[in-house]
Structures are given as C-alpha cells and as structure tokens.
Amino acid sequence: xxxxxxxxxxxxxxxxxxxxxxxxxxxxxxxxxxxxxxxxxxxxxxxxxxxxxxxxxxxxxxxxxxxxxxxxxxxxxxxxxxxxxxxxxxxxxxxxxxxxxxxxxxxxxxxxxxxxxxxxxxxxxxxxxxxxxxxxxxxxxxxxxxxxxxxxxxxxxxxxxxxxxxxxxxxxxxxxxxxxxxxxxxxxxxxxxxxxxxxxxxxxxxxxxxxxxxxxxxxxxxxxxxxxxxxxxxxxxxxxxxxxxxxxxxxxxxxxxxxxxxxxxxxxxxxxxxxxxxxxxxxxxxxxxxxxxxxxxxxxxxxxxxxxxxxxxxxxxxxxxxxxxxxxxxxxxxxxxxxxxxxxxxxxxxxxxxxxxxxxxxxxxxxxxxxxxxxxxxxxxxxxxxxxxxxxxxxxxxxxxxxxxxxxxxxxxxxxxxxx
RNA sequence: GUGGCUAUGGUGAAGUGGUUAACACGGCGGAUUGUGGCUCCGUUAUUCGAGGGUUCGAUCCCCUCUAGUCACCCCA
Numbered sequence: 001x002x003x004x005x006x007x008x009x010x011x012x013x014x015x016x017x018x019x020x021x022x023x024x025x026x027x028x029x030x031x032x033x034x035x036x037x038x039x040x041x042x043x044x045x046x047x048x049x050x051x052x053x054x055x056x057x058x059x060x061x062x063x064x065x066x067x068x069x070x071x072x073x074x075x076x077x078x079x080x081x082x083x084x085x086x087x088x089x090x091x092x093x094x095x096x097x098x099x100x101x102x103x104x105x106x107x108x109x110x111x112x113x114x115x116x117x118x119x120x121x122x123x124x125x126x127x128x129x130x131x132x133x134x135x136x137x138x139x140x141x142x143x144x145x146x147x148x149x150x151x152x153x154x155x156x157x158x159x160x161x162x163x164x165x166x167x168x169x170x171x172x173x174x175x176x177x178x179x180x181x182x183x184x185x186x187x188x189x190x191x192x193x194x195x196x197x198x199x200x201x202x203x204x205x206x207x208x209x210x211x212x213x214x215x216x217x218x219x220x221x222x223x224x225x226x227x228x229x230x231x232x233x234x235x236x237x238x239x240x241x242x243x244x245x246x247x248x249x250x251x252x253x254x255x256x257x258x259x260x261x262x263x264x265x266x267x268x269x270x271x272x273x274x275x276x277x278x279x280x281x282x283x284x285x286x287x288x289x290x291x292x293x294x295x296x297x298x299x300x301x302x303x304x305x306x307x308x309x310x311x312x313x314x315x316x317x318x319x320x321x322x323x324x325x326x327x328x329x330x331x332x333x334x335x336x337x338x339x340x341x342x343x344x345x346x347x348x349x350x351x352x353x354x355x356x357x358x359x360x361x362x363x364x365x366x367x368x369x370x371x372x373x374x375x376x377x378x379x380x381x382x383x384x385x386x387x388x389x390x391x392x393x394x395x396x397x398x399x400x401x402x403x404x405x406x407x408x409x410x411x412x413x414x415x416x417x418x419x420x
Numbered sequence: 421g422u423g424g425c426u427a428u429g430g431u432g433a434a435g436u437g438g439u440u441a442a443c444a445c446g447g448c449g450g451a452u453u454g455u456g457g458c459u460c461c462g463u464u465a466u467u468c469g470a471g472g473g474u475u476c477g478a479u480c481c482c483c484u485c486u487a488g489u490c491a492c493c494c495c496a
Binding site for chain 2: 004007058059060063064081110112114115116117118119120124125126127128193209257259268275276277279280281282303304305306307308309310332334335363364365366367368369370371372373374380382384385386394396398401403
C-alpha cells in the first residue's frame with residue numbers, strides 16, 4: 001500500500017516527462033498563435049458548481065466525482081472537467097468586461113472515479129480551450145481548427161473529425177418528444193440502460209451499442225431534421241467554414257456529448273486505433289451554461305483534449321521521440337584535493353550556463369570515464385594530482401579521443417574549446 | 421459498477437508441488453601502474469504482487485485482497 005500509487009493514478013517519470021513538456025509546449029505555442037491565453041483555476045470547486053454546470057443526471061456527476069466535505073463543512077469536489085470552472089472564474093472575475101470574446105486555455109489534471117483502463121485514468125490531464133462571448137459559427141470553426149492543428153502538428157494521422165448539432169432549448173425539446181414518441185412502443189425491447197435513458201436523456205439511446213437498441217434506433221427521427229432555423233443556419237455555416245478551412249469532417253447524427261450543457265455544435269476527434277478510448281478530443285457549444293451559473297446570457301464553446309490519450313496515440317505511431325539533454329562536459333577527477341578543485345570548476349562552468357556532469361560517488365577514474373561516455377558528454381575535463389600541481393586541466397574530446405591541456409584558471413579558453 | 425485475462429529481480433522474460441529460481445539486457449567491480457566506447461571475467465531475486473488456506477513441503481493448488489489489462493459502461 002505504502003509503495004503503490006492510488007488506483008488509476010500514475011507517476012510521470014523522468015523518462016516520460018520530456019514528452020509531456022513537448023506536448024504541453026506545443027499546446028501553449030498554438031494557443032498563442034490563435035490568441036488564447038492561459039487560465040489556471042483550482043483543482044477543486046464547490047460541488048454545487050458541477051451539479052448545476054454539468055448536470056446532476058450525467059454519469060460524470062452522478063457516479064464519477066471525487067466529492068468530500070472539508071473541515072469547514074463545505075462540500076467540495078475535485079474537478080472532473082474544467083469548463084464549468086472556467087465559466088465560474090470568468091464570471092467571478094468579470095472577464096466579460098474586457099472585450100467581446102474571451103479566449104482562454106488550460107492544461108491540468110482532472111479527476112473522475114472511473115474504472116481504470118488503457119487511456120482512462122482517475123487522475124488524467126486535459127488541454128482545453130474556451131471561447132466565451134461569440135455566438136456565430138466562426139468561433140466554432142476556429143476552435144475546431146485549433147484542436148485539429150494541434151493533433152496534426154504532433155504528427156498524428158488516422159484522425160476523424162465528427163460533428164453534429166444537438167439543437168438548442170427551442171428545438172431540442174421538440175426533438176426529444178418526437179424521439180420518445182418513436183421509441184415508446186419499443187420501450188420494453190430496449191436494454192436496461194436505455195430504458196433508464198428514455199426519460200433521463202433519450203438522445204443517448206441513439207449511440208447505444210446493444211444490437212437490439214441499434215436496430216430500433218436505426219430509423220429514429222434525427223435531430224438534424226428537427227433543428228430550428230437558427231440552429232440549422234448555424235450548423236450550415238459551420239460546415240461551410242470547415243470546408244473553407246480545409247478540414248475534412250463527417251457528420252455523425254448520433255454524436256451526443258455526455259455533459260448537459262452542450263447546445264448546437266458538438267464535435268469529437270477520434271484516433272480510431274486507440275480502441276474503446278478513441279475519443280482524443282471532445283467539445284461543443286454551451287450557450288446556456290453561463291446563464292445557468294448565474295451570469296448574463298453569454299454563448300461559449302470549447303474543447304478538451306486528453307493528454308494521456310494523445311501520448312498513447314503518438315506512441316502507437318512511433319512519434320514519442322524526445323530529445324535527451326546531453327552535457328557539454330563531464331568533469332572527472334582523482335584525489336581529494338583535485339576533487340575540490342574539480343567541484344569548483346564544475347560550479348563555475350554551470351554559472352556560465354553550461355550543463356556539466358560530475359561524479360558524486362567517489363568512483364574510480366575509469367568509472368567516471370564510463371559514465372561520461374554513457375551520458376554522451378562531448379568533452380571530459382580531467383583533473384588529477386598531476387594537473388593540480390601544474391595548475392592545468394586535461395580536456396579530452398570524447399569523439400576524437402584527443403587531449404589538450406588548459407590552464408586551470410583560464411575558464412574563457414575552456415568555454416571556447418567546449419564550443420567546438 | 422459488471423464480466424474475462426494477467427501479476428516472477430531495475431527491465432524483458434523461462435520455470436517446477438520438494439534440498440542452489442534459467443537466460444538476455446541493464447547496473448556495479450575488475451582485466452598491472454591516472455582515462456570511455458569493443459571483448460572477457462566476477463557480481464547483481466533469503467525470493468516469485470499482498471494476506472490467508474491445503475500439504476510433511478508451494479513461486480507453482482484453493483480463497484480473499486490489491487494492481488494492471490481487455491470488453492461493457494463512460495468519456496478526454
């Protein structure tokens with residue numbers, strides 16, 4: 001127990017953290033290009049925020065949240081996703097006063113009490129963006145472009161962009177009734193899950209994998225046929241922009257997101273070889289969320305990308321290469337006095353900006369040379385009793401196996417030689 | 421939350437109801453006097469995920485737990 005991380009969590013070790021820095025750096029760079037600025041919100045929020053924001057009948061809220069009472073008697077919850085929290089911060093800090101649209105991004109851990117599986121963790125990391133304040137399809141397209149560009153720039157292929165419209169408060173209830181009317185005669189034949197979905201969220205029945213449910217749902221009315229004029233125009237506009245932007249997409253009328261706040265645009269980017277956890281990016285529009293949280297009626301749209309899944313996909317495609325840091329020089333020494341002098345030299349070189357390796361285990365010179373070779377150091381500075389007496393240092397070029405002596409106090413010359 | 425499979429050293433793994441748990445990589449030390457990469461030699465698991473049980477005896481059999489993995493579910 002003491003030596004085991006909690007279920008569904010994992011350590012990101014030095015051998016992997018380089019990959020993380022790489023994909024995080026690209027996220028930041030791309031966001032900068034698109035004008036999105038970073039926001040960092042707390043890892044936990046008042047439970048109420050998620051109940052209201054995400055919807056208390058959703059799976060995420062009803063069975064996957066890490067909720068606890070703090071010592072002050074407040075119910076707090078580790079964030080299972082970050083859109084609700086960003087909206088809260090947006091309202092609390094009155095960011096709407098700044099300008100028309102507020103473009104934000106975040107990178108950080110999320111928490112869901114799920115059964116762990118490849119690509120599914122209890123603590124996982126999302127890179128997400130939110131554009132709050134614009135209602136037209138242009139932001140939708142912009143944000144989809146950002147997500148797509150991110151995944152493609154990482155080198156991923158075999159990506160599928162799925163889009164759909166889930167309607168709005170004007171047309172969704174109409175659709176919901178139509179769908180229920182269609183399904184009602186077959187209700188008894190649906191699987192247990194779908195029977196409970198019938199009242200709660202009938203649209204989810206459409207993407208049930210149960211065969212009977214599938215065949216029943218096959219000819220069900222489609223949301224797209226019932227969209228109100230506003231939603232229909234919005235969706236048409238989005239498709240046009242996606243095409244204009246050179247983004248290949250598929251309309252998936254069954255695409256339903258699991259969070260209640262979505263309206264109009266819903267989209268997902270899949271990396272199909274990942275199997276059951278193929279959804280690498282999910283997002284959509286949430287025009288009602290901000291009002292639901294007590295703010296002025298304000299439209300918004302965003303997406304979230306699962307970093308662990310991105311890394312998995314990259315690994316599968318052999319893209320997980322990372323550049324290892326190579327020291328400019330390895331300072332090797334022999335003897336106590338020489339060790340002190342070598343330490344002094346190493347510290348000075350580091351002050352001057354060099355990556356310097358040095359043995360700290362009193363190992364033999366031979367062992368130090370081996371270590372120098374292994375870490376890929378281009379040079380070794382050798383400082384033994386002989387050198388110390390003469391006030392010099394032996395500089396060995398590891399590739400050519402040539403050596404020269406340099407005055408111990410001539411750091412500038414040493415640095416110059418290291419440049420070669 | 422449901423079902424299936426799995427669990428041996430730092431890593432990849434072989435193995436058997438019975439006195440010493442293969443092999444490979446890696447690590448460490450060495451192959452004359454202060455020096456790497458190749459080669460060679462030595463060394464590196466009182467222990468087989470944890471806890472119980474069966475047995476004269478279990479890493480190999482049974483149970484429970486824990487963890488991983490796959491499918492469902494859910495989602496990123």
